[in-house]
Amino acid sequence: MRQFMKPLLKVLALLAALISISAPLSAQVPLPSSGGGAAAAPTVPDDLTPDQVDGLVARLSDDQVRALLLERLDAVAQAAQVQPEPRKGPIARVGDAAKxxxxxxxxxxxxxxLLVSKQAEALSNFSAKLGGSGIATLFGYTLLALAIGFAAEKLAVYVTRSWIKADPGSAADNLRGAVSFLFRRxxxxxxxxxxxxxxxxFVGRRLLEPEQIAYAAPFVLYLIWLPRLGAAISRFILAPNRADLRLVNASDHWARFLHRNQIGLFLLIGFTLFIVTFNNLNGVAMGEMRLGFWLNTSIHVYIALIAWTARSGLTEMMRGDDPDRTRFDDKIATYYPYFAIAVSAVVWLIVEYFVAIQExxxxxxxxxxxxxxxMFWLLMAPAIDTLIRGLVRHLQPPIIGTGAIAEQxxxxxxxSYIRIxxxxxxxxxxxxxxxAWQIDLRQVAGAGTDLGGAVIQFLMIAAVGYILNEMVSLWINRQLAREQTAANQSPDEEAGEGGGAGGSRLATVLPLLRMxxxxxxxxxxxxxxxxxxxxxxxPLLAGAGILGLAIGFGAQKLVADIVGGVFFLIDDAFRVGEYVDVGGTTGTVEKISIRSMQLRHHRGPVHTIPYGEIAKLTNFSRDWVIMKLKFTVPFDTDPNKVKKIFKKIGAEMMADPTHAEGFLQPFKSQGVFDFDDVGMIIRGKFMAKPGKQFTxxxxxxxxxxxxxxxxxxxFARREVRVAIPGLDEAEHMTPEQKSAVAAAAASQTANEQAPGS
Structure with missing residues (x-):
């Protein structure tokens, strides 16, 4: 039993040593002998190699194993008794952050x-580190390198002078040329x-020592190169001296104001970054004097002052000159200056928070x-939105067709282009x-184990779905506009009692496809x-399957309507805009859905008819329409003369471009159609495109x-003739006799007009 317990105790002691939470010691000390008295617990380092583990197990005695095991168990018991601090709530955490x-x-x-004294200390350390000759060499060689760099820059600009070929003139007249000119510049x-x-x-590395380059490089990068880059960006966007080429909607005053202050802002940011680097190189930490706090605060205050001073100019610039802008666009433009101030304040608070907690x-x-x-990209986001609206306005393909439908x-x-x-x-x-914060979103999203990765994946999927939805809608809307305007039908054209021209088959199916x-x-x-x-x-998929079964068994009528509609569309029985008769209900097809159609009667009422209830459908607007007109003329009228008149009218209308496109066959006479008690009925007819017949x-x-x-x-009219004997003596009739004659004529007329007479 003792032989079995001895190796077991050794293993337990070694495991306890490896997983214990006690503080590590720096080195392994020789183990004491196992002579009389209680054995002291050996010192066990944390970073043991496999060979060291084997050696330690071989050297441990029974007493040492017991002492080590008891020590580790006591440490574990004490750690278990320590209660973790309760997790603070959000209000408490906010309070701690505020404190x-x-x-x-x-x-x-x-x-x-300390600002002055510590900065003087930094300058003193700088002078002591480089010495007088070193500082003179640094400034002299830096100026020489700057001169060579400026010369090389001028040479590069001169060599590429052909990039700007000609002045494009006004941007309003030639936006593509203006953008090309500004971009090449x-x-x-x-x-x-x-x-x-x-x-x-290149020149600095050959003239200056590495210790001098450590000062010259930040100076050139932050105080010369960065402000000049900001000025180039500002000239591209604002064009302060060329109002005719300006890409944003800003007056000369505000364009120049924003250009000057943007350069000033880049200079202030560059100075802040340079002075932080300079002081750290000279042994003065920014925490000792807190100069970084005041410089960073001045940058944010400067941004807020620019936004407040130029708020009217920024609003006009964000609003743009697009006549089709929405209320959302106007609100963005109105609140943009205040958004800029808020962004500056929030970023400042975030920086101060991390400085306070020393993250x-x-x-x-x-x-x-x-x-x-x-802060730059947050402030640029609304400006980018305005740029997108301007580019879409000028680069969007031209309108398809004419009329209200095409404009809509x-x-x-x-x-859709703007939303994408x-x-x-x-x-x-x-x-x-x-x-900028060195966050790899792909890695975070790929992990998918924490809330941040899940949210990023959610946003990525939602963005892809939204873009795909907009692209599908964009394609269908363009096809629908092309189909709806292909017939060149005016929206004010009268449909009349007989319907107008129907749309194409695609114009009927595309709205359903889009939905x-x-x-x-x-x-x-x-x-x-x-x-x-x-x-x-x-569970959602299972619920959808159960819902589908419920619809299949409990809503058979709905299924019949949907299936019937599918087959009606396959048969091309009707299209939107056609005049149809469905079981005695007539009207123009105004709207279709997956289960019903809506008919608009020419007097205004709308009838909704499920597809499953349609037994027979008559279409009056398919391909062509024949219109027959009747004219009643007196019996003594020459029919050949009327025939020539109808032929002349038909030829004139066919020669008129306004009406010619509506005819399929010209207007012509069909001769005498019938006789009645008034005169001869002569009929004419013409064949027209559906919807054109009424005009x-x-x-x-x-x-x-x-x-x-x-x-x-x-034109023949109804007449009542009264034969009065002795009419030649009419001038000798008394008023009473004339009244009696008129009454008899009126009575006869009423009898002839009475029903069944």
């Missing part, structure tokens, strides 16, 4: 007197800056200017901010997004009336 930030601000105020400036920087680096990894990113990059489709297409651009711009801004595609995309990507959040979508009929009536009048032909 830490207030303490940090008070510390900055208390150290104001911007590329020349950036190329010059790149040549300037790398020539400067070292985050402070490294802040020291590299990550918060300035974040054109505006819908424009909004906004999503892509949002993704770009997020990626730039994440890159179905949008619903499918929404369901699929909603399930994928919920799955990315860690939610189990299996043509009105014009034919007007022309027939005018031609009959010109040729002395009257």
């Amino acid at each position: 830490a930030m207030i303490a940090s601000w008070l510390d900055a105020v208390r150290k104001v007197p 911007f590329c020349r400036e950036v190329l010059g800056l790149v040549v300037f920087y790398y020539v400067l680096v 070292i990894p985050v402070l490294r990113n802040i020291g590299a200017g990550a918060h300035y990059t974040t 489709a054109y505006r819908a297409t424009k909004r 651009g906004r999503v892509l711009a949002g993704i770009f801004v997020i990626l730039m901010i994440a890159n 179905t595609a949008q619903a499918a995309i929404a369901v699929i990507f909603a399930l994928l997004a919920l799955g990315a959040l860690g939610l189990d979508i299996t 043509l009929r009105k014009e034919i009536f007007n022309k027939v009336k005018a031609e009959f009048k010109a040729n002395g032909i009257d």
